[in-house]
Amino acid sequence: MTIRVYNTLSGEKEEFVPVQPGKVGIYLCGPTVYKPSHIGHAVGPVIFDAIKRYLTFRGYQVTWVVNITDVEDKLIAEAAAQNLPVFTLAERITENYNDAMRRLGVTGIDHMPKASEYIPDIIAYVQRLIDKGAAYPSGGDVYFDVTADRDYGKLSNRSPDEQFGQRELQSGQKRHPGDFALWKESKPDEPNEVKFASPWGQGRPGWHIECSVMSMKLLGETFDIHGGGMDLIFPHHENEIAQSETATDRPFAKYWLHNGLTRFNTKKIAKSDPEMAKFMEKMVLTRLLDEYGGELLRYLILSTHYRSPIDFSDAEMAAKSKALSTFHRLFERIERVTGRSPYADLLTLEQAPVAGLDAFVAEVGGFRERFVQVMDDDFNTAAAIAVLFELAARVNRFIDENKVESAPQDTTRMATLGAGRVLVELGRLLGLFLEPPVRRSGGSEKLDAVMRVLIDIRQHCRKNKDFATADLIRDKLVEEGITLVDRPGGTEWQMSQ
RNA sequence: GGCGGCGUAGCCAAGUGGACUAAGGCGCGGGUUUGCAAAACCCGUAUUCAUCGGUUCGAAUCCGAUCGCCGCCUCCA
Structure with missing residues (x-):
């Protein structure tokens, strides 16, 4: 029996054959930590946690990486808005994310690399692309040259010329409209903590580069599974492939798995969508975990095939x-x-x-x-x-x-x-049934004692066929949120939901 | 406009060429059980898979067209 997976790259289900027999490397694109995670952020981790559990059960030794992007435009802007150091905000949001992961039963993540901790590797990687002639400095930025990658666009089925030919060159810095930043020059108003020295002056990594660098470092130049939300196929994953395969001349990830997006009122949940913004507070993951619990949210996510959208x-x-x-x-x-x-x-x-x-x-x-x-x-x-x-x-x-x-x-x-x-x-x-649900009993000894008395009295009534009184006791307790259940061995009670 | 996905019962949701006279869940109806309930169990709940046409011995599953919904093409899990 073999495992088959749907690969976005080929558009078909393929037999799963790991790069190295018996071992599986998985990289999942994690959050940019600038605002508390919403329900959509739970989908990928839950699915891949289940995949890791399952592959482990099937005998594979699985290494799973989820990155944290902690150097990025929106994070810098949000930190400024909150008047906080960038990394203080990043740490808070990361902790919020990790807390949610714990409560969801997502325990399989082996590495959570942060972009900020891989700056030297990123710089070396950018230099490697420049040396290969696939990237060029321009002003204080460095751009990837999409024309240097012959099969650019193979993941999302778009070619640079068709896609970007008509588009205006937004930035005079780029040679081709489809070129993307590997390294961004620091702006004067940005805090020093996100200004990193480089051969091209002070700056910071572009958006896609950290995933290529960290995945390669932790999983090797070619690894098995790369995952993320479907909204990342273009440009993020496309650009990861372009820069990685151009740098190494080797295939990057073998299988691309993309999960469907979570929706609310049939619309994608997105922090930057103003229409969705008013529901955002409700969609915050930790809030939903308080209301529903981790197992139920996990169950919701897994009760649909991972590529389908979930309407919350x-x-x-x-x-x-x-x-x-x-x-x-x-x-x-x-x-x-x-x-x-x-x-x-x-x-x-x-x-x-x-x-x-x-x-x-x-x-x-x-x-x-x-x-x-x-x-x-x-x-x-x-x-x-x-x-x-x-x-x-x-x-x-x-x-x-x-x-x-x-x-x-x-x-x-x-x-x-x-x-x-x-x-x-x-x-x-699947990561379900990890532990018994919290019993909703009152917990206090006094309540237990009172309940025993009530149950005894009711039992007495029942013995004497005084069912009217017995039912009255039961009905009154329901009004107080307590349910009685008669079983052959006796009557049990619990707080109702 | 380009690329991609989706449309299966009241609702959620598997199945993507033959064991489908279409899983599973919620809901609903009937029954067993129970003093009555609850729970559990049993039975029923889509002759049909958006629509129309085609390929095939055979299609929910493949192809084409049409309608509708969603995502990406700018940041996004």
């Missing part, structure tokens, strides 16, 4: 929340009937003492195979999640059919736990 709305989140809780309820149920948590227990279904249940064990194995099959096909997390739902329903049915709740036998109990464990393990390949 509260109504959709409510539906997703209901769906996701199916799993949580099953895990609780498993813990209730087996006394062991599928989150923590390491018992595998194969190891479980489940004599006589071979058919069930085989069926669960079938779900696992289907999961792998759909993930192998361009990381189809949406289809993989569908398999998880089917498995969950199967486990619930197993519990029902075998009366595991009321008349448990050792074998059926162990099979329930083992199957639940399979579900947890598959979910974790």
